[in-house]
Amino acid sequence: MAGHGPYSCGLDAAVDLVGGKWKALILWELHTGPRRFAELRRGLPGVSEKMLIQQLRELEADELVHREVYRQVPPKVEYSLTDFGVSLNQALLPLGDWGERHMARITTNRCR
Amino acid sequence: MAGHGPYSCGLDAAVDLVGGKWKALILWELHTGPRRFAELRRGLPGVSEKMLIQQLRELEADELVHREVYRQVPPKVEYSLTDFGVSLNQALLPLGDWGERHMARITTNRCR
């Protein structure tokens, strides 16, 4: 996980946190409430188990996501946003709106 | 430049646009006004010429940055935000603030 060392500004640091192919989507999926692993996977078409757990582990290390292990069979592990993660998601709202509004343009530009 | 094809949501698309080691910093540097290549490079400690031009080209392709070539000697090329780029920077403000406020925590978490 290669964040460059000292960050030049807040934006640099924040963008680093959500960098990772599936992180933004995971954060968004958890916005609506806690999810079990398989639920998360179903909500993120195309993600492999390996990539999902990897990115969840990183988000957990960054204290954005909380992982709760339930001692039961079958096993149950639940992921939810920490307060820190919730605050990040709040800060991401305007960016998400912007992306939604300009989706057609972004897509067109990326296809050339 | 690996944006995954269809985006699942606006956030996914927007985060893809600023993904790239130097892009957020470049967008931020241009926030205050147009810059020539060398000026940009001086404002971004650690960036190589190759990386700078590469990321500028991508930002240009995404229509976030405008490149103006002046026919003179020595050569002068000026980079500035497009209106589209300005709107993105506006949407990034809350995220930048968030990052600034939580810088210590982000840095601590990343060092473990």
Added chain:
DNA sequence: TGCGGTACTAACCGAAAGGTAAGTGGGATG
């Protein structure tokens, strides 16, 4: 000629990120 200014391009390489496939553990059930 060499040197400077400015803004690149190209070749090559190593590191990092992402992915596929196979396997694990602890049960419960037929």
Added chain:
DNA sequence: CATCCCACTTACCTTTCGGTTAGTACCGCA
């Protein structure tokens, strides 16, 4: 026993990203 549930882990490989190095073009000037 085999099969299922759930949530992972591991080995290996491919692709992408970021970086280093050398070079280019077009001048102006000593």
